Amino acid sequence: MCGITAYAGKESALPFLLQGLEKLEYRGYDSAGVTLVSNHHLETYKAKGRLTNLKELLNEKEHPEHTGIGHTRWATHGVPSNMNSHPHTNESETISIVHNGIIENYASIKECLLEQGYTFQSQTDSEVIVHMLDYYYQGDMMYALKKCVKYLQGSFALCVVCTDYPDCVFVAKKESPMILGKTDTSAFCASDIPAVLDYTKDICALEDGQMAVLRPGSIVVYDFFGDPVSTTWMHISYDACAAQKGGYDTFMQKEMHEQPYVIKETLRAHIENNLAMPELSGLDVSKINQIYYVACGTAYHASLYAQYLLRTWIDLPIYCISASEFRYGNYRIDENTLCIFVSQSGETADTLAALKLSKENKAQTLSVTNVLGSSLARLSDYVLYTCAGPEIAVASTKAYTTQLVLLACLCLKLASLFNKGVVCKNHMINQLKQMPDAVEQMLAQEEKMAEFAKLLTNQKDAYFIGRQLDYLSVLEGALKLKEVSYVHADAYMAGELKHGPIALIEKDTVVIALATQPSVAQKTISNILETAARGAKVILIASQSQNTEGFEYVIRIPDVDPLLSCIPATVLLQELAYYVAKEKGCDVDKPRNLAKSVTVE
């Protein structure tokens, strides 16, 4: 969950390293650091906190060096501090490394190295790597790196520089993302594509179990035995400018406002050809007798929605399980199983591990992701892409709503594959076509939600309640609020309130309730009245026809099929979270402790 950059070329290394770290800052920002390879010595700079601290430090002198590595950190082992920041250097300061991932056996390696007389500066798992390299290094860095990667358990994306190789960066990858880029005179490496796009469009994704040596204008890729392997280079056409705020205060706000457009884009191809979904051709449903949706965080909420829809339409066991539970759970996975993975980045570590597990057990695998060529996309049997474009804000908005509409399409398609036809298909397609407009109407209500948000500015807690599909929406609404505003938000099934949680309701506690599902809305209203009877202030999101007499803070979603009402409702909940965070002065795009793409467990 850290970000890495590296450069070997004919230009000055630092500008690339820093702009790359800036683009990767969404991956973590507890601390940052760089090592530059000067004439036979290494210069390492580190600073706690945001990247600007590091920049200030570097501004003190010129940095003409042509080789270097950089890192932005999200703390896994050890508190955020200078000491624990990357790069880590050996005692003689001849080797320096940056690492992304978790070394699971670091304790035992550390013990061995301590016996060998090595001393440690930090509490991090990463530092063992540089000392192990030092231990094995006898003039041949490839040899040392090969030895090293064989001992490391866990995940790593690793960049190494060494005074004996002033023009080279050595890299190695296992279960943490790393991409390579090159021009005629330079070689680049980074954790994600946007970090290099200003410099090159020629990109290659390093695979698990591969190492590479970067030199000015050349990159050679090897396997962990040191044998050269061939690689596939792609030319990326999308524009790095997309990753700008375009007039909005924050990326989150910009991305919320892109939703009508990206939902339309995501739907376009599928609706035009009446859900033909050629991406799924080859999928044999005849022997499938169970379906798992597997995902984490926001994507897990999208998957719960897909589970609900599909259960409405087909009679098969359909499960939705958090990836971190799935991979260690006692679930039956076999050749009669279809596993569907959902991840914006396509790099979520637990989801990726769950995919590998499913493949080992011969399940058919299908991924829904937003990133072309991501690990999830490369490894799945079938892939569907959301067209949300790059999402920069850590709290997911447009990626989530595009997942919802794409999963609705997928469920309709699966229903017709399993059932040879769904009664409601045309109705649902027509309703899906209304979604961009429905979301647009919700965005027009931004000011009203900003007003409601004031109720929460001085609150430490918030309770979200709903039933059926409304419960799934409030799960996401509560997650959004806690992510960006640090309000301790909780979501409850409205019917469970009385079985305990209602003890927390006091005078002026804010309850956010959804009543968009006609079959249960009146029951939810009864539950809301019980909280109101205890002094709660209620923000009510309701359908057009719902009687909301007696409620002060009411907002209505457009008249859409109840199976889709979560889409406009979610946009309102995003706005609520956003404005609470703004009102409280939080850093909306980069909430504390969080990183965009969770590439460790």
Added chain:
Amino acid sequence: MCGITAYAGKESALPFLLQGLEKLEYRGYDSAGVTLVSNHHLETYKAKGRLTNLKELLNEKEHPEHTGIGHTRWATHGVPSNMNSHPHTNESETISIVHNGIIENYASIKECLLEQGYTFQSQTDSEVIVHMLDYYYQGDMMYALKKCVKYLQGSFALCVVCTDYPDCVFVAKKESPMILGKTDTSAFCASDIPAVLDYTKDICALEDGQMAVLRPGSIVVYDFFGDPVSTTWMHISYDACAAQKGGYDTFMQKEMHEQPYVIKETLRAHIENNLAMPELSGLDVSKINQIYYVACGTAYHASLYAQYLLRTWIDLPIYCISASEFRYGNYRIDENTLCIFVSQSGETADTLAALKLSKENKAQTLSVTNVLGSSLARLSDYVLYTCAGPEIAVASTKAYTTQLVLLACLCLKLASLFNKGVVCKNHMINQLKQMPDAVEQMLAQEEKMAEFAKLLTNQKDAYFIGRQLDYLSVLEGALKLKEVSYVHADAYMAGELKHGPIALIEKDTVVIALATQPSVAQKTISNILETAARGAKVILIASQSQNTEGFEYVIRIPDVDPLLSCIPATVLLQELAYYVAKEKGCDVDKPRNLAKSVTVE
């Protein structure tokens, strides 16, 4: 969720009414009231808050009246106030009623009555009943009551007194509990058995769709058409003294300490005969192709445990669904379905409704309850009883752990029915036998947990984390803490922390982590370290063999099979919740807003 008492007899009514309300106070205590039938007029007394307020009011004079009704209220419609308290009286003060339940169509009835010129004193749904009775009453109360119950939608347990019938109480029941009791000279009615046990052991449970007329020494039961029906009277032998604190500060503490004994009692019969479970004879598993566990609150957590166990042992779709979601969800329920319901009281409204729905759809039904002759027990095809004894504290402790062990036995039994034998059966039975002792060891650690509890005394929030079975334990731990101490506690799958909730972790935030499952404990430790890196204080509950180096607040559970470690672990979490509440001076046995038996939706 209110409590009702009524008396018609030769003695003074008030002592019975008040002692009964006291025994029922666990069902709600927002307000209380009584109506006594004097010589041709009604005397009604109401007081907001606890029952003692009402008693003070009544102490002002003598009350020799022989007929009366009483009520203790848990607010559903309208804030707790004198105005909204029961009994409700008609304008001429000739009819008075108490009601438990929810009248769903009260708004439309109210509208009609307003048109007829009736005026309303309260915001409650219940008040419509007394005015409707007044409207239909023309000298024959049975006629008026028959008319009334036909119009009422929702649930009700209803008692009526009227100046024209100074010796009578009229009662009616639909989907809210009501029991009758009698002696040669008196007739009693109440919401639950303990309320009458000091006066009589001869009890009869009124069924849905029945009315009754209570007179001194006689009770006649009718259906809603007014035709007499026969009833079954039971002689109850258990001693009302059981409902005393027996030397402990609170019922909750007493009930926690009863756990070794009641777990042993619950296991005894089943283990003695090697899980023969004659209660299930007749259960035909040959055509069952799916199993639902359905429950609310704490019992829902017990059901999640049973789902996990059964999934480990048999290959069938096994679902666990909150009753309030199940009854309105789009679940397939048919003759190939086994539905298992769990409820301490056997009267939980949503669970009962889910049972009725399952029966309508021809599912086989099995209930796990603590109360002999409860509605759930009467209506299910098969019943298993926990032997927890009466649980008085609102927060469930011994009922939960007895549910866990009984469900473990049930899962083993089902596994052998489905699979013709489970490899681990004898091992599991041996391990189950260790549970009373394991729980005893945890109770001996009470002081240590009391010490740890001090970390939480000044905290508004707490986060519980765990993976796999540990996640299910922390769900219950968090519920317990919020119920009794009002600390806003949340439970997360440890692997989901990084996908949002970790944003809430600050310096000194308290995280309670469970690491009792060897296959995932190390992963949980990694997640805990991430919270510690952000300044969290961690209370760690771990297995004997777990490395817990570096953690300050560690407590270990005995060496038991990981599938059962939730039982001792839960006891520690109960103690934690208890001591936080004690330290904060909360009313442990009667938390605010909560009621013991949730007999409304």
